[in-house]
Amino acid sequence: IEEISTYHIELQYQNEELxxxxxxxxxxxxxxxALFDNAPxxxxxxxxxxxxxxxxxxIDQILDCDAELxxxxxxxxxxxxxxxxxxxxxxxxxxxxxxxxxxxxxxVCRDNRYVALHSNPxxxxxxxxxxxxxxxxxxxxxxxxxxxxxxxxxxxxxRHFLEEEIKRLSAQRNYPMGLxxxxxxxxxxxxxxxxxxxxxxxxxxxxxxxxxxxxxxELIARWGGDEFLVLFPLTEEQALKSIIIRLAKHIRExxxxxxxxxxxxxxxxxDSKQSFTEAFAEAEKKMYKDKLISSRIKRRDSIEAIMQxxxxxxxxxxxxxxxxxxxxxxxxxxxxxxxxxxxxxxIASLYHDIGKITIDETLLQKKAILTAAEFKEIKRHAExxxxxxxxxxxxxxxxxxxxxxxxxxxxxxYPQRLKGLEIPxxxxxxxxxxxxxxxxxxxxxxxxxxxxxxxxILVENKEKQFDPSLVDVxxxxxxxxxx
Numbered sequence: 001i002e003e004i005s006t007y008h009i010e011l012q013y014q015n016e017e018l019x020x021x022x023x024x025x026x027x028x029x030x031x032x033x034a035l036f037d038n039a040p041x042x043x044x045x046x047x048x049x050x051x052x053x054x055x056x057x058x059i060d061q062i063l064d065c066d067a068e069l070x071x072x073x074x075x076x077x078x079x080x081x082x083x084x085x086x087x088x089x090x091x092x093x094x095x096x097x098x099x100x101x102x103x104x105x106x107x108v109c110r111d112n113r114y115v116a117l118h119s120n121p122x123x124x125x126x127x128x129x130x131x132x133x134x135x136x137x138x139x140x141x142x143x144x145x146x147x148x149x150x151x152x153x154x155x156x157x158x159r160h161f162l163e164e165e166i167k168r169l170s171a172q173r174n175y176p177m178g179l180x181x182x183x184x185x186x187x188x189x190x191x192x193x194x195x196x197x198x199x200x201x202x203x204x205x206x207x208x209x210x211x212x213x214x215x216x217x218e219l220i221a222r223w224g225g226d227e228f229l230v231l232f233p234l235t236e237e238q239a240l241k242s243i244i245i246r247l248a249k250h251i252r253e254x255x256x257x258x259x260x261x262x263x264x265x266x267x268x269x270x271d272s273k274q275s276f277t278e279a280f281a282e283a284e285k286k287m288y289k290d291k292l293i294s295s296r297i298k299r300r301d302s303i304e305a306i307m308q309x310x311x312x313x314x315x316x317x318x319x320x321x322x323x324x325x326x327x328x329x330x331x332x333x334x335x336x337x338x339x340x341x342x343x344x345x346x347i348a349s350l351y352h353d354i355g356k357i358t359i360d361e362t363l364l365q366k367k368a369i370l371t372a373a374e375f376k377e378i379k380r381h382a383e384x385x386x387x388x389x390x391x392x393x394x395x396x397x398x399x400x401x402x403x404x405x406x407x408x409x410x411x412x413x414y415p416q417r418l419k420g421l422e423i424p425x426x427x428x429x430x431x432x433x434x435x436x437x438x439x440x441x442x443x444x445x446x447x448x449x450x451x452x453x454x455x456x457i458l459v460e461n462k463e464k465q466f467d468p469s470l471v472d473v474x475x476x477x478x479x480x481x482x483x
Contacts, residue, residue, distance in 0.1 A: 042131035048095050050075045053126065062133050064109045080106040094119060094127065104134065114138040151222040153200055154207035162221040162229060166276050169233060177270040178232035178240035181283040182263045183291060186302045187226040192387040193306050193357050194258050205254040206263065213247055237269055259305035262298065264291035299392045306388065310357045314364055317353060320441055325349040327433035327478065334477040335429070345426050348401040352430055355385030379414050382406050405430045408465045428467040432458060432474050435465070455479060
């Protein structure tokens, strides 16, 4: 009886242990299921053929597909056709290797997301695969790859990409191959006169012209700065010449604003007798020759176009420049200037305010008193005019005069605060004529004052703003001729 009693007690104890073990197992399973379902990454349990056994909630969010597809019997149905081959080899490798494996795949879902799969075998029949959304990383990676081969401004290929492609294209099957090099005429002038934003728009227009006129097998690149290079596989020289004529016309039409611009072209042929390096040197030589022939005329026309643009926007400036020019010519004769100085004075007085094209027109037309910041912006026109005129070799002396036409005799002027005789002689002449014309002309912020009051202002500012000896000459010999 005692033995039976002891046996029952042990049996009862074992039953209780079994219940506790079953309860712990159940709790463990529930805990695992909770962890599985609420994991921050997607999990799918599947067999070695891809048949889905279990998925967690995150999978729904990652796939973002119809419920039927999410709960499809095989993970192959989740994968985009572009990635099916990668999945096939991944699954094949899993069957051979009992180890952790990873791969990146594109999904079939509304926004074509990318995922990384990290698989671990749980048994001979089950695999647990973590599914991690890497779309953002993939997009960033693709963006970096794109930028490494493309010019960010124009979207064309960059020099680095084309140099790599040239190695691939340097094969007999691509010959004859044309090489075209082009450079924007007056690009620096446009940048200086209208700002880099306008210059960037000019480059985009040229890129569009090249892209619109290109065949699918042609490679177009922004070679650097304002230079573009195009490769034309299987193109004869005569056909390339026709393409250049058509491109030149389209580019001229596209670059009609803010001033009329164009491009200079150079070309060469790449074949079994001439390498890319040799062809590039030949094309570059032709391009610079084309640029040299037309640059002087084109740049001078561009300067005139900038002045016309300024006068169209600000008619009062046109009147002011005419007044200053007339006064300067009378002043120069009164000072007995020689022919060269008279010519310099004539041109400089016409272009002394060309830099105002870079100033916000609302400031030039403002009727109220300018703030310190606004006046600082206005003062930039002297340096801007210098940069614009420096683009033309014949205007280098004029550019120097334009730079200093707002210097004051006492050193309080701008941009370099020159003093007394440090100020170039013709600038001291222009400053007086400019001030007199400004006082006697209507300005946005005040009405014109009388010639008598203008003369008083000149006298009051002798040795401050103006060269005293030149003021005396102006009042005694110039003013009587315009009264």
